[in-house]
Amino acid sequence: MIQRNTIQCSVILKKINELKAHVTADELYEAIVSEYPSISRATVYRNLNKLVEMGKIRKVSVPNGADRFDYLCCDHYHVKCRLCGQLFDVEMDYIADLKQRIKDAHGFEFFGHNIIFDGICPACGKTKIKENKK
Amino acid sequence: MIQRNTIQCSVILKKINELKAHVTADELYEAIVSEYPSISRATVYRNLNKLVEMGKIRKVSVPNGADRFDYLCCDHYHVKCRLCGQLFDVEMDYIADLKQRIKDAHGFEFFGHNIIFDGICPACGKTKIKENKK
DNA sequence: TCCTTATTAGGATTTAATCTTATTAAAAGA
DNA sequence: TCTTTTAATAAGATTAAATCCTAATAAGGA
Numbered sequence: 001m002i003q004r005n006t007i008q009c010s011v012i013l014k015k016i017n018e019l020k021a022h023v024t025a026d027e028l029y030e031a032i033v034s035e036y037p038s039i040s041r042a043t044v045y046r047n048l049n050k051l052v053e054m055g056k057i058r059k060v061s062v063p064n065g066a067d068r069f070d071y072l073c074c075d076h077y078h079v080k081c082r083l084c085g086q087l088f089d090v091e092m093d094y095i096a097d098l099k100q101r102i103k104d105a106h107g108f109e110f111f112g113h114n115i116i117f118d119g120i121c122p123a124c125g126k127t128k129i130k131e132n133k134k
Numbered sequence: 135m136i137q138r139n140t141i142q143c144s145v146i147l148k149k150i151n152e153l154k155a156h157v158t159a160d161e162l163y164e165a166i167v168s169e170y171p172s173i174s175r176a177t178v179y180r181n182l183n184k185l186v187e188m189g190k191i192r193k194v195s196v197p198n199g200a201d202r203f204d205y206l207c208c209d210h211y212h213v214k215c216r217l218c219g220q221l222f223d224v225e226m227d228y229i230a231d232l233k234q235r236i237k238d239a240h241g242f243e244f245f246g247h248n249i250i251f252d253g254i255c256p257a258c259g260k261t262k263i264k265e266n267k268k
Numbered sequence: 269t270c271c272t273t274a275t276t277a278g279g280a281t282t283t284a285a286t287c288t289t290a291t292t293a294a295a296a297g298a
Numbered sequence: 299t300c301t302t303t304t305a306a307t308a309a310g311a312t313t314a315a316a317t318c319c320t321a322a323t324a325a326g327g328a
Binding site: 138139140141158159160175176179180199200201 | 283284285286287293294295
């Protein structure tokens, strides 16, 4: 017996697919606790990592912020707004050959890569222009 | 009077350039406190952020780990060993045109990007082979 | 149904980073 | 040089993210 299917784990996976957003573990906990009041924060964190290892969801490490979890779809990248801190999807092909660009691997074994863009989202961009006009 | 040159700030910058490594704020604090015992952790963190904003050093956000700080040299990328957690430089040209690859910017303003590779360093790779042979 | 043990709940703990407040010192001007 | 202003500091408290700890629970094979 290696791994058990628990109600908690399936509730977590269901909720991520339902929300279709880049949620933090804590946001997810808050969303679940209303319909499953006894669930523990530790259970949410533990199962999220388990689901990532199983390849059923994706974890996005965000600079200066909590990790975010994403339902699975195509490979894609993200941009974090430097003003509001929100994470958005970026429509761009996955750069499959990125590791071929590495000049000297020094004996490293590469598995994948993570790209996060730094930018300003449309909403914050508009606010910024208004504030500059003041 | 906008900004003051403090001894603490210059000690921190000097130490980063001396170490020439990807140090965390805490590692840096430990390295400095021996020769400057009264320095405060908060001062190290505050000045590191200040130096990043001034463009004198670089901050690297590492998945599942503390931020690391780098002395300035050329633009480059990093790889984090998934076994030992250490951060290493990757020799690869900076992809200046990366944002041109974005298909639909949705009104976003882009400034830059951050790439972190996921891999296994040579030292850990050797250890792994040995352990598999057991 | 029973038994083994993976998983959970709930709170405690750890770690990274920042905040708070009284004190100190950088640097501009007299 | 001395005075004044206030940015920056020290030291400890606090916050936030994530994990750990332990007794209790429940998944699922026998």
